[in-house]
Every structure is written in C-alpha cells, then in structure tokens.
Amino acid sequence: MKLLPESLRCAESTSGVVLVVHGGAGTILPENLTPQLEDAFKHSLASALRAGYDDLQQGKSAIDAVETAVRVLEDDPLFNAGRGAVFTADGRNELDAAIMDGGTGKAGAVAGVVKPKNPITLARAVMERTPFVFLAGAGADRLAEDLHLAIVDPPYFWTETRWKQLNDQQKRESEGSASGGDGFTMSLSEDNKFGTVGAVAVDNAGNVAGATSTGGMTNKRYGRVGDSPVIGAGTWADNETCAVSATGHGEYFLRLAVAHDIAARMRYTGVSLENAAAEVIHHEVSKIGGSGGVIAIDRHGNAALPFNTAGMYRGYITRDGTVHVSIYREE
Amino acid sequence: MKLLPESLRCAESTSGVVLVVHGGAGTILPENLTPQLEDAFKHSLASALRAGYDDLQQGKSAIDAVETAVRVLEDDPLFNAGRGAVFTADGRNELDAAIMDGGTGKAGAVAGVVKPKNPITLARAVMERTPFVFLAGAGADRLAEDLHLAIVDPPYFWTETRWKQLNDQQKRESEGSASGGDGFTMSLSEDNKFGTVGAVAVDNAGNVAGATSTGGMTNKRYGRVGDSPVIGAGTWADNETCAVSATGHGEYFLRLAVAHDIAARMRYTGVSLENAAAEVIHHEVSKIGGSGGVIAIDRHGNAALPFNTAGMYRGYITRDGTVHVSIYREE
Numbered sequence: 315m316k317l318l319p320e321s322l323r324c325a326e327s328t329s330g331v332v333l334v335v336h337g338g339a340g341t342i343l344p345e346n347l348t349p350q351l352e353d354a355f356k357h358s359l360a361s362a363l364r365a366g367y368d369d370l371q372q373g374k375s376a377i378d379a380v381e382t383a384v385r386v387l388e389d390d391p392l393f394n395a396g397r398g399a400v401f402t403a404d405g406r407n408e409l410d411a412a413i414m415d416g417g418t419g420k421a422g423a424v425a426g427v428v429k430p431k432n433p434i435t436l437a438r439a440v441m442e443r444t445p446f447v448f449l450a451g452a453g454a455d456r457l458a459e460d461l462h463l464a465i466v467d468p469p470y471f472w473t474e475t476r477w478k479q480l481n482d483q484q485k486r487e488s489e490g491s492a493s494g495g496d497g498f499t500m501s502l503s504e505d506n507k508f509g510t511v512g513a514v515a516v517d518n519a520g521n522v523a524g525a526t527s528t529g530g531m532t533n534k535r536y537g538r539v540g541d542s543p544v545i546g547a548g549t550w551a552d553n554e555t556c557a558v559s560a561t562g563h564g565e566y567f568l569r570l571a572v573a574h575d576i577a578a579r580m581r582y583t584g585v586s587l588e589n590a591a592a593e594v595i596h597h598e599v600s601k602i603g604g605s606g607g608v609i610a611i612d613r614h615g616n617a618a619l620p621f622n623t624a625g626m627y628r629g630y631i632t633r634d635g636t637v638h639v640s641i642y643r644e645e
Numbered sequence: 646m647k648l649l650p651e652s653l654r655c656a657e658s659t660s661g662v663v664l665v666v667h668g669g670a671g672t673i674l675p676e677n678l679t680p681q682l683e684d685a686f687k688h689s690l691a692s693a694l695r696a697g698y699d700d701l702q703q704g705k706s707a708i709d710a711v712e713t714a715v716r717v718l719e720d721d722p723l724f725n726a727g728r729g730a731v732f733t734a735d736g737r738n739e740l741d742a743a744i745m746d747g748g749t750g751k752a753g754a755v756a757g758v759v760k761p762k763n764p765i766t767l768a769r770a771v772m773e774r775t776p777f778v779f780l781a782g783a784g785a786d787r788l789a790e791d792l793h794l795a796i797v798d799p800p801y802f803w804t805e806t807r808w809k810q811l812n813d814q815q816k817r818e819s820e821g822s823a824s825g826g827d828g829f830t831m832s833l834s835e836d837n838k839f840g841t842v843g844a845v846a847v848d849n850a851g852n853v854a855g856a857t858s859t860g861g862m863t864n865k866r867y868g869r870v871g872d873s874p875v876i877g878a879g880t881w882a883d884n885e886t887c888a889v890s891a892t893g894h895g896e897y898f899l900r901l902a903v904a905h906d907i908a909a910r911m912r913y914t915g916v917s918l919e920n921a922a923a924e925v926i927h928h929e930v931s932k933i934g935g936s937g938g939v940i941a942i943d944r945h946g947n948a949a950l951p952f953n954t955a956g957m958y959r960g961y962i963t964r965d966g967t968v969h970v971s972i973y974r975e976e
Contacts, residue, residue, distance in 0.1 A: 537784020
C-alpha cells in the first residue's frame, strides 16, 4: 500500500486518546468563517468532548460517552444533526443516526425520523431495547413515542441558517435544471452535504464505541439515506480493531463500506489504525471522487482523523483531560 | 482460521458457474414441504436461472442477469419478495432491495417501499438514474412513480399463505406477550424471517454483480429494515473479489457486515471465495447465534453457497447451461 507523507500522517493521528468527535468535513476555509463562528464551533466541539469525558471519568461505558458527546452536538444548531438539521426539498427535517458497541458487537440505527429530539438516543434504544438493528421512517418515530423518548415538534428543527441554505440550494438547482438538468439532479456542491456529527471512544474496560448523527443533504429528495445510519459504511465498532464515525459525501462511503473496510484492513493485514484510516480516505475514497473524512479510535487509545477536504470540524480529548480542537487542515 | 470439513465445503461450492440464485434459508425440512411444493420451488429457481442465463448468452451484463433472475423470483408468490412478500404487523407489504455492479462499484438500494412491482428494478434505477445509492420509504416510492416504473396496488401483494402466516405469527406473539413479553418482542421463530431472494452473476466481460430482494419479516414493526438493502451487509459486488447476496436473520448479518467481510477476507488475506464465504457463515455468523446463508461468485466462475440452516432454496447454472437446484443440506 502507498503510504502517506510522514507530515500528513502525523497531523491526522495521535495516541493516549479516549474520545474523538467530528462535526462534519467539507470546504471549510478561513475566508468562509468569521473568528466568532470559529470560536463557536470550537467551543461546541470542546463541550461535547468534556461531556463525554465526564462519563468516562465516572466509569461509564464508551457507549455512554459517544451518546453523550453526540447529544451535545445534536442539541447545538451549528451542526447538521438534531436541532440544526438541514431541510429536505419539501421543507422537512429527516434525521439519521447509528451507534455501535465494540464490546458486544451490537448496533442500532434509524433513518428518516422526524420526531426524536436526539436521534442518537433512539438509535441506542433500538440497539438495547429491541431485537432489531435498523429502523426507518414513521415506524422508527413510533418506537421513539412508544419508549417515551423526548419528542419535539417540527419547528424545533427550524433554524434560519438552514432555511436560507435550502432556499439558496433550490435557487441554484432551478438555475441548473433550466440549463439542462434531468429533474433528478441534486447539486452535490460542497456546502450542502456536510455537517454530520460523530464520536468514537474507548472506556476504562477497553471497549470501543462509535456513533454518528446527521440531517443529511440540504434539499434532499426521494427519501435519500446517506452512509451515517448504515452499519459498516458511516459507523462501526469492534474491540478487535476500532470504532469509526464518518462524514462526507455519503454515497461514496456507502459504495466502499468505508467504516468496515478500515476495520477489515486492521484485522486482516495487521496495519495500524492510522494507516488503515488514511489509506481508505486518501486512496480509496479519493480514487472514486468522494470527499469527506473519518474519526477512528482503537482500544489502546490510538486515534486517527483523516479527511481529504479543506477542513473537518474535529477534536479529541486525552486520558489526562487535555482537549484539542481544530477546523482547517493545517492546525 | 478454522477450516470446515472437506465434505461440507465440497457440497457448498463449485466452479464454471455464471449465475447463482437463492430463495431464502431456514428450517426447510422434507417433512414441511410436499413433493409438489418442492417441485414448484425448484421449477421457479430453474426459471430464474434460465432467464438470467439467456441475458448472459445474449452478451448482456451481469447486472442485467441478476436483475432478470431476481424479477422472476419477485414475480413468483412462492418467495418472500415482490409478489409473495410477507405482511407487516399492520397488514402491509414493505419491500427492500439492493443491487451492486462489481465493475463500476456503483450500487442502488431501496427500503420500505410499497408501490413498485419489482423493487429490484427500482434499486437499479437508483443506481443508474440518480446520484444516490440508498432511498427509503415514501420518497423511494415517489421515485418509482416519477420514473414510470411498473406500480401496483397493495392487493397485488396479498397472498393467502402470507396472510395466514401473519395471523399465526400474531397469535403466537400474543400468547408470548401474555406470558411476560415486553411489548417489543418480535418472534424470531425460524419461519417468519426467511424467503429473501437474490442472485449473483459473472458476465462475459468478467464483471460480477449481486442483487437481493425481500419482504422482510412476517409481522415486522417499527419500520424494521434487515440486511438485504444494506450495501456491505446483504449485498455486495466487486470484480477484485466477489459478488454476494445474503439471506437469513438480517440483524446478525448487519452486525457483521457479512457481504463486505467475505470480500475483505479475499482481498486482504488471499483466501479463496469458498473459504471466505464458509468462514463468515459457519464461524462468524454462527458464533453470534445468527442463521442464514449466502450465495457468492467470483469473476472466474467459482461459486459458494454456504448456509447454517436446515435448508436454503438455491441453484446455479454453469457456462454450458446446466442447471442445478436444491433445497436441503444433503443434495
């Protein structure tokens, strides 16, 4: 396998880590973010890390920590998950989430839900309180109600920023289709498909866990589901290898089973987490034209955060509680 | 890796094959099937094989052949896919399907659709006519309508056998919950979760393809989705390794990313298709209590059909047009 330049690999991996989070990857450039917005993103990533870290410090499991961290990001309108989810073409917010426990190999996922305040908590309920793994649509919403999880009305998910993004996107697409679009075109411009959130963690017992939550793509149609809720594509966890949460252009991540492929390379070729994650993102995903990144952790606290986009909202916290957050490539 | 006894492996693999189909795995025992029903199943499997073989003989692609074969099985009420789909708890038929092209690495999948006559054809349309990979629910049905695919009314999917299975299953579950069920119990008895159909093929150009279609579990609730429409779990195709279609208790296949794991073992450890497929079914799936099987083919025409249940409706056709169909383990 072709290895990456040392400089790049070093920037994307570290050790002694207990929890990693991401808030999406994409064309995130300093000229597009005000210093105030940069600070807000970093503050929120750090809050998620500290909340999950508190769980781990109290002896809770990696599953607890990733759920807690993702809930913080879902509750923050800055990110395209939970509260800040983007709008579908018909002005709705359809949410996807998945969680996996590397100790038990159990998983839970939901797609296209519109009612739960925290889709990641519903995904965890699917894993722990039903014989299922994957629920979609109105049926999944019904489970949230039957289990008395926190339910919100649609206006909860309404944010001015996302509504404006929908209007802008629809304007761009109507201009595009006027010049020869086929009616099924979804603009795959960089800014309408990112912002997914996720977390991976390792707990005191050496169990790893992964969690991912998203509002999908702005102006999405036809019940489109990306990689986030798909076990093996956007989310994975196995103590023998690693936990992974992905973000990016989901169709490419689905076609490559990205999260499982990283784990499979570790398991079958003995390569490190760092090299497995970097190879899949920089070689496999890039080769087919996909963009995005992953966060991954193994049971020894090695973490990798490779991405092939200009930036990825990301951060990690080490065993001693030191928080590192960053946005752009060179940080 | 622990290898299987030679006798078992030989019964489950062969070479010189161009197309393999399955019609589900489960507690399929001679005492549960009349000779007439056995003949009907075998006749239908053979029809599917011959239809897909005709495509290949005409120089069509592996994708064409697997779609054609799966459509034959979807149109036959004997199988739990398309026409013969089982009923959900509220008396509906919710269909899932996926298709993947090993030459291009492209894929299409749909979950929870109720309108298309042939869900596999909708999955193929997602792959070839949209920028998406995975669509769920009403949105996916809308695409079928917008593309003018064949649409049917709900009574098309009504069959007396499946309706009786729903009533029997609901009776069993109500007896179960009366004796302490938790309200989320879905009986996982052998006969309510099998009957998925699938096909894998290799064409003259050496491209492999895989396709899977299912009606899911009898009496399913909460929008449950199994492994069939999940790329990497129930369906996979990659020319470098193999094409796979799975059938069985989907939750276990999702948790193991079964289809991608078979391909990953071939790619990263150099093991044969036969051994990769047998190890995943007989070791990994069995270890966590899962039941079912897969059909798989590589570009050289090696095929594997391992299953850990009493039977699997299955068949393959060789380059010279010889058809082999079987149901039970010892055939």
